[in-house]
Amino acid sequence: MAVYKLKTPISEEEIRKVKVNDVIYITGTIVTARDQAHRRALEYFKQGKALPINLEGLAVFHCGPVVSKEGDKWVAVAAGPTTSTRMDIFEDEFIKNFKVRVVIGKGGMGKKTTDAMAKYGAVYGAFTGGAAILAAKAIKSVKSVEWLDLGTPEALWIFEVEDFGPLAVAIDSHGNNIFLDVAKKVEENKQKIYQKLGLTQ
Amino acid sequence: MxxxxxxxxxxxxxxxxxxxxLPEDVKQALKKAYAEETSETGRTQLKAILDNIELAEKYQAPxxxxxxxxxxxxxxxxxxxxxxxxxxxxxxxxxxxxxxxxxxxxxxxxxxxxxxxxxxxxxxxxxxxxxxxxxxxxxxxxxxxGGSENVCLTGMLVPGEGINGLKKFVIDAVIKAGAQPCPPTILGVAMGGGSDIAIKLAKKALLRPLNEPNPNPEIAKLEKEIFEAANMTGIGPMGLGGKTTVLGVHIDYAYRHPASFPAAVAFNCWAAxxxxxxxxxxxxxxxxxxxxxx
Known part of the structure; x- marks a missing residue:
């Protein structure tokens, strides 16, 4: 297990060094995007419209933060990850089109996303579910917010972060996926558990 | 007044x-899990959870x-x-x-x-x-x-399978839930009554502190058996692998109709x-x- 401190923009070469079970911390810019923001970003791309921010080399964060407005400044109060599987239907295109290097969330992602990460060079960093204050404290400032018409949880929040993590690398750019490995092992363990409990199939 | x-x-x-x-019993259980977890990735998750609990208290934030x-x-x-x-x-x-x-x-x-x-x-x-x-x-x-609520389950089991049917129901639910309910979780399990009664008892069982097993020794034994079995799945903290999948199991029951065996599992995330x-x-x-x- 290696620990990497990465600064955005992250290059493809840099991200390819990172392997599953490593831990990364990110300093620089991360951008939140949930279901609606993913959908809109891909529509913009199709129409040849530019996104409000160039995502190349940045990290996208599956998160609907609790934010408060102090004067004219936004502050992130609590910002833990949301379940990533909902974004599985968009993420391969998202990685391909926008060249994000890190996807941050909880619960993992599937084969299609894993393949895109291998092909274009990106990793999935699992942030501990519920660790909302740990995340908020690494957010140094809210640089801006875009697409607020989608509602605060679904908007694009552009965060300036310092040592944002720990992110457990659960999918790397070499086709490895811890969540799929764990699921396989759990299926094997199931038989042992049934036996121990005296159950038949 | x-x-x-x-x-x-x-x-x-x-x-x-x-x-x-978080209640003291939950904090203690998480600390114990951190000390005993052998998966390195699992340990990073438990450490982040413990750090986050401290920060929440320090800044008085949820x-x-x-x-x-x-x-x-x-x-x-x-x-x-x-x-x-x-x-x-x-x-x-x-x-x-x-x-x-x-x-x-x-x-x-x-x-x-x-x-x-x-x-x-x-x-x-x-x-x-x-x-x-x-x-x-x-x-x-x-x-x-919401994450842990989304995997709560009520089922009508086959009465002839008895307690074994319940054990399978709970283990299958834990496996199907995987990383979704933010493990390590706490399980409230109930049987009998009716479909509504079972899930209500299961959820209420989540209020019992982790260091208080069921006062009925037979049920306490079943709680321990399911607890150990759930931790054999290998799902681990946040589903990243490891031996800490559940922090505790609380079981309650009501008498059942001869033809029915209602069962329910209520999940609570580590932030119980x-x-x-x-x-x-x-x-x-x-x-x-x-x-x-x-």
Whole structure:
């Protein structure tokens, strides 16, 4: 297990060094995007419209933060990850089109996303579910917010972060996926558990 | 003394205690899990959880951004006065807590998809009533996260399979849930009664502290058996692999119809938030699960 401190923009070469079970911390810019923001970003791309921010080399964060407005400044109060599987239907295109290097969330992602990460060079960093204050404290400032018409949880929040993590690398750019490995092992363990409990199939 | 105001303040205080300070038994269980977890990735997750708990206390901020659906359990003394007026101060307390703590607004009209913005709406906060003797009122709040709620399960098992059917039902539910409920989780398990009774008992079982096994030794044995089996799955903290998948199992039951075997599993995430207080007839308050820290 290696620990990497990465600064955005992250290059493809840099991200390819990172392997599953490593831990990364990110300093620089991360951008939140949930279901609606993913959908809109891909529509913009199709129409040849530019996104409000160039995502190349940045990290996208599956998160609907609790934010408060102090004067004219936004502050992130609590910002833990949301379940990533909902974004599985968009993420391969998202990685391909926008060249994000890190996807941050909880619960993992599937084969299609894993393949895109291998092909274009990106990793999935699992942030501990519920660790909302740990995340908020690494957010140094809210640089801006875009697409607020989608509602605060679904908007694009552009965060300036310092040592944002720990992110457990659960999918790397070499086709490895811890969540799929764990699921396989759990299926094997199931038989042992049934036996121990005296159950038949 | 204005009893309505006392109730509102107590409800606000236990809500604040619940969302910021995890109960001591849950913290101890997480510390023990961190000490015993052998998966390196699993350990990073437990460490982050423990760090986050400390930060939440330090900054008096909710331990998780999903501050949950708010559920009250009211144990009302039969001699207590004005019980018909209890609901209003509880709703007021929820609105105040949403604004002041703050809580994330989590009450959405299922028809219009509109968020009420203050954590209240039809049947929300939900009140569970129980009548006890005496004149005091015991108030408990549970703020239940959405991720762990999404994998709760009720099933009608085959009576002929008996307890083995229940064991399989619970283990299959844990495996199917995987990383979704933010493991390590706490399982509330119930059987009997009827489909509604089973899930209600299962959820209420989540209120029992982790260091209190069922007083019936046979059930306590079953709790331990399911606990060990669930931790053999290898799902681990946050589903990243490891031996800490559940922190505890609480089982309750009701007698069943001869032809039915209702069963239910209620999941709670590691952020198992609950707090209780007792109010006597003179308005004196005793906080039962947390110290008052403000």
């Amino acid at each position: 204005d009893m309505a105001k006392v109730i509102e303040d107590v409800a606000f205080n236990i809500l604040k205690q619940a969302v910021i300070y 331990v998780c951004q999903d501050t949950g659906t708010i559920i009250f359990y009211v144990k009302a003394g039969a001699e207590a006065k004005n019980l018909d007026k209890l609901e209003e101060p509880l709703i007021k307390a929820v609105r105040r807590a949403t604004k002041e703590i703050p809580l994330r607004p989590n009450a959405v009209d299922p028809f219009t998809q509109k968020n009420s913005g203050d954590n209240t709406g039809r049947f929300i906060p939900y009140l569970n009533w129980e009548i006890a003797s005496g004149e005091s009122i015991e108030l408990t709040v549970m703020t239940k996260g 938030r609950r707090a209780s207080a007792q109010i006597d007839a003179d308005g004196n308050v005793e906080y039962l699960t947390h110290k008052m820290r403000w």
